[in-house]
Amino acid sequence: MGSIVEELESTLGREKVSTDETMLAWYAVDQAPVLDYQLPIAVVFAESVMDVQAVVRCCADMGVSVVARGAGTGVSGGAHASRNSVVLSLERMNRILDLNPDDETAVVEPGVINAVLNEAAAAHGLMYAPDPASFRTSTIGGNVATNAGGLRCAKYGVTRDSVLALDVVLADGSLIHTGHQTFKGVAGYDLTGLFVGSEGTLGIVVGVTVRLKYLPRDVHTIAAFYPDFRLAASGVLAVGRARVQPAIMELLDGGTLAQLDGIHGSDLSSRGRSLLLIQTDGFGAAAEADVVRTVLAAGGALVTTESSAEAEQLVELRRNSRGVEVDDEYRVGEDVAVPRSRLVDYVSALEAMAAAHGVNLKVVAHAGDGNLHPTFWVDRLDNAVDEGAMNRLNLALDASIAAALEMGGTITGEHGIGQYKLRWLGLEQPEPVRELQRRIKELFDPAGILNPGKAI
């Protein structure tokens, strides 16, 4: 037997295997901070299910790890290369295999970009509901592997709720099909649900059957500016108490508004210290928007008037509000979720933490779900490592996690544990629950070759 690279090249053909240094470096990391930088041995570009099976078999035979990768937009380090690993890119498997407008389902390869599927569905008055802010770049396979959320999940559910069936290559290279092509099905255990969110540690997703939902006919967007962040958070609760279910309910703090102003030259900061963006959709969108406007105005907001084109632009800005910065040791985006009733308390706590530890803070939140993305950062020195600053950052991060858990929350609402959040997982899940998961991992991947050191 030759080296793993020789084996892969002879099995798959050279055009699917790269060992180019720049490529290896590019595919070594996703968009998360890196704790343990590793270059992969090779990057393999699978073009078919059989390619994936061949890669897994080769790696299994030679004791090399396999790190599945979609678009590498993950922000938890789930797609970071492991020691002694091959990165298996699914991006060339990007065909929509079937889209049946009467069944309201689609079957796609894992590398299909979220936005591409949505465009194809829109032609039939349909949509693929889960819409992470990365929808223009991230893949359905990556969305499935992280159980991605997004903006309209409060109303339409997360990725899990739209996935009906999966094709999965297991750690021994065999292929299984889980789930059902129908909307409902309860035969046997929910293996589909087990693979969703498992971050490439239980199997490689090579096919996804999704349920599509109806594209709303009517959409109303409301922008509500608030004098402070806590008041804006309480607006979220007020809409809930009116028993109106918006499709989108995004909360942006002052730091985020300032950042958007900086990038786009807008004047958001001058209009408020916080912004709540709400979109209602469907046949009742107008009536719902009326209720929302009334409720928010009563709660102290400056609310945009009917059919506000500006409000719609703001939603577009929000979709991009993560900006272009990639996280590193001086800047970390979080992904906690808290029960909705604790939103106001939690945003207060965040502001207090940032002040106490002397770090910068900006927050965006999928507020309808109680899912917050605080980003903490510290200014960096030009030519030196600043241990003190990094320590302050880490103290703030730890405090934000502890506070979320203390309020009955979770350390990750939608981004996954990956590699970066492993250090906090034990705070959320006690040992017996973690041990169960380790045993499930062992059952699916006894040799531990699938994305080791991630997710659990």
Next chain:
Amino acid sequence: MGSIVEELESTLGREKVSTDETMLAWYAVDQAPVLDYQLPIAVVFAESVMDVQAVVRCCADMGVSVVARGAGTGVSGGAHASRNSVVLSLERMNRILDLNPDDETAVVEPGVINAVLNEAAAAHGLMYAPDPASFRTSTIGGNVATNAGGLRCAKYGVTRDSVLALDVVLADGSLIHTGHQTFKGVAGYDLTGLFVGSEGTLGIVVGVTVRLKYLPRDVHTIAAFYPDFRLAASGVLAVGRARVQPAIMELLDGGTLAQLDGIHGSDLSSRGRSLLLIQTDGFGAAAEADVVRTVLAAGGALVTTESSAEAEQLVELRRNSRGVEVDDEYRVGEDVAVPRSRLVDYVSALEAMAAAHGVNLKVVAHAGDGNLHPTFWVDRLDNAVDEGAMNRLNLALDASIAAALEMGGTITGEHGIGQYKLRWLGLEQPEPVRELQRRIKELFDPAGILNPGKAI
């Protein structure tokens, strides 16, 4: 050590343990046909999590099986007693422990009746969405263990979609908590989803955290009578093509209408050979109902006029259309689902099968989900076993299953495999997928004491 009954009585107290013959017989079966009648050794009525732990530990120590039981309304035999088993009834654990209207969540014990939770939620403008037709009697624990569907699931999702977290007693008597109190959470593998639908074979559900949805302000109900069943089924597709998402979309065939007439003295049969019942809800209900009426009338239906009180009564009747008959060897209700585009073909196939095998047929369907409940039955002889009739019934059943699978469907949309449908599971799931499930079962329950011979 004494007998299992002595152990249980001394651990739990006598008032929680019954060995009364009538009780044993009552708790020996649910509402499904019985393939292997077994009396349990005892019925235990747990009143607390600790009671459940004690029962499981006792049984584990003595090698006795544990069959969890909610209300026993299951129709797949999941709650049938096994050989050498204790039936563990959860019905006394019926407290709503928490209902937080701002969080829009509730925490309940497993024995809470679905309708009771819904009543409590309604006081806050909320609802627990999954509504099996058995909602007035079945328990949340049983709903979770079967991943129950219901009427309004096409719009609001099945039980899985409303369950956030579970407390589960494992086969060794230990207690774990899975999931999250928040709407979203992706820390680790989805153990919650694995327990949902596992029919008491992986653990005993002793606590359930659910997400509540908003009670719709406005509801519009439409009854559409059709000259034949196929045309009614095509009405379902027409509504879909109009991209309107009703909350309820129930399809009743001529046999069901005749049965309802017989029970309630109505004149449904004289008005059509099939009935499609549609309910729209929410702020857009009226506008959606308008579209639905137009589309159905264009498809050949006789549609009720606006704000029809009769249509609402019909939905109530439909909720009870299973009638009082319990299935047995002469009468079996099925639970297949097919992709929506195949609905018309499938109902045609059903009618042909019934004719070919000389059996009676009636069908109700949660048509929005493509989930059909055909009931096949044969007339029984007064004083003798009629092997020929039973054979014809079984041939029709097998044919209905084969046709559903052939069309890309599943053998169970919502009722579960239980005991009765095991004979067909191999037709849907190939051996490697079944073997994976057996290994998961072994991981959770190595001694095989939890509801053996069910679900997988």
